Amino acid sequence: MLKKVRKKFIIVAVTSVLLVLFCILGTINLVNYIGVTRNADELIDILKEGGGGFGVPPFPNFSPETPYSTRYFTVTMSDTGYVVDMNLNRIASVSVEDAVACASELFSANRTGGFYGNFRYGTMSLRGDNTMYIFVDCSAELSNFRDFLFASLGIGIAGVAVVFILILIFSGRIMKPVAESYRKQKQFITDAGHEIKTPLTIIGANTEVIEMQSGESEWTKGIKEQIARLTSLTEKLIFLARMEEQSKIIMFEFSLSDAVRESVQPFAAVAAANGVTLKAEVQDGVSYTGNEEMLRRLVALLVDNALKYTDGGEIGITLRAEGNRKIIETRNRASYIEDGDLSPLFGRFTRGDASRNSGTGGHGIGLSVVSAIVEAHKGKLKAECKDGTAIFTIIL
Numbered sequence: 001m002l003k004k005v006r007k008k009f010i011i012v013a014v015t016s017v018l019l020v021l022f023c024i025l026g027t028i029n030l031v032n033y034i035g036v037t038r039n040a041d042e043l044i045d046i047l048k049e050g051g052g053g054f055g056v057p058p059f060p061n062f063s064p065e066t067p068y069s070t071r072y073f074t075v076t077m078s079d080t081g082y083v084v085d086m087n088l089n090r091i092a093s094v095s096v097e098d099a100v101a102c103a104s105e106l107f108s109a110n111r112t113g114g115f116y117g118n119f120r121y122g123t124m125s126l127r128g129d130n131t132m133y134i135f136v137d138c139s140a141e142l143s144n145f146r147d148f149l150f151a152s153l154g155i156g157i158a159g160v161a162v163v164f165i166l167i168l169i170f171s172g173r174i175m176k177p178v179a180e181s182y183r184k185q186k187q188f189i190t191d192a193g194h195e196i197k198t199p200l201t202i203i204g205a206n207t208e209v210i211e212m213q214s215g216e217s218e219w220t221k222g223i224k225e226q227i228a229r230l231t232s233l234t235e236k237l238i239f240l241a242r243m244e245e246q247s248k249i250i251m252f253e254f255s256l257s258d259a260v261r262e263s264v265q266p267f268a269a270v271a272a273a274n275g276v277t278l279k280a281e282v283q284d285g286v287s288y289t290g291n292e293e294m295l296r297r298l299v300a301l302l303v304d305n306a307l308k309y310t311d312g313g314e315i316g317i318t319l320r321a322e323g324n325r326k327i328i329e330t331r332n333r334a335s336y337i338e339d340g341d342l343s344p345l346f347g348r349f350t351r352g353d354a355s356r357n358s359g360t361g362g363h364g365i366g367l368s369v370v371s372a373i374v375e376a377h378k379g380k381l382k383a384e385c386k387d388g389t390a391i392f393t394i395i396l
Contacts, residue, residue, distance in 0.1 A: 013171075014164050029152060036145055043136050044121070071093075074135070075102070076132045076133075119135040121133055121136070200227050203223065204224065233365060254288065254292045256319065259292055263296045263299035264278065277314040279315065281317070290377050298328075298370050299317070303315070306392075311333040313332075332390050333390075342383035342384055346381065374396075380394075381394055
């Protein structure tokens with residue numbers, strides 16, 4: 001359990017750092033990209049004002065050297081798509097054919113602004129229904145943007161890796177007090193359970209002696225019933241503590257069909273005495289690799305729970321195989337429970353009745369044992385109340 005808590009802590013911590021870094025680096029790179037496009041668009045606006053070239057300085061937000069450092073070219077297209085003029089004097093990397101191809105493609109696509117490769121472009125209308133395409137070379141700015149983007153991603157990944165290693169190292173120290181407290185708690189439950197068993201045995205023996213001398217009475221009968229309840233509760237608590245201590249359980253292949261049938265059979269007489277019909281529908285030949293003793297206990301606890309909290313009528317338990325999955329399901333009438341999810345019942349000392357009445361003989365720990373057994377077998381557990389019927393489903 002502590003390993004799972006530590007694993008979840010590491011995942012949450014690393015994910016949080018990753019999200020924060022993603023937001024920070026994403027914002028920085030987005031602002032950087034917006035800056036590149038904004039500067040290019042401002043240059044295009046200046047060129048538009050100059051009729052396709054730089055006019056007389058000053059140029060807002062730019063230095064006087066801007067006309068000499070900016071690489072750009074223009075292509076003028078007629079309304080029919082023919083090139084009527086071009087200016088390639090301020091760029092050496094673009095040929096006439098390249099300029100014509102760029103402008104023709106954009107004209108055909110009816111595009112008026114954006115990026116074309118490393119060029120930011122815009123358009124302006126001229127006399128005679130002609131259109132001038134202005135291309136500004138942004139290769140240097142985009143190259144710097146890409147370099148910063150990849151560098152920031154590399155630094156971010158390296159940072160997350162370092163944080164992961166540090167959290168992996170220090171999480172053990174952080175979890176140490178929790179682990180020690182958890183260990184002491186489990187040890188306390190185990191020790192207390194063993195200590196309780198001795199006085200319960202003595203009280204039971206003394207009660208039998210009293211009955212031998214004075215006969216059975218309602219008082220001795222009540223004492224024996226409470227001894228049985230406390231003994232059952234103690235055994236379940238010790239079982240849970242041992243389950244949590246075990247890192248591995250012994251598993252082998254066995255007949256799950258036989259285990260379910262044999263676990264249900266002892267409850268038939270109890271059900272009949274309470275006016276309840278116990279119906280078991282067990283598919284033949286279902287085998288499973290797991291801990292047979294634990295799964296027998298699981299079935300017995302489910303049936304016992306159904307008997308204690310049923311309104312009467314019929315209690316059904318089924319076993320079926322669906323592909324590689326083995327499904328155990330119990331159904332019993334429980335009209336006093338509202339329809340919906342019943343998963344909170346798997347908490348310790350939780351009962352379906354809000355009053356926590358112990359008149360049924362239960363103590364709210366049996367379903368916790370069921371949950372622990374299912375978890376140990378890496379199965380799934382589902383509980384719900386539908387149309388006044390409590391349904392517990394185990395998927396192995």
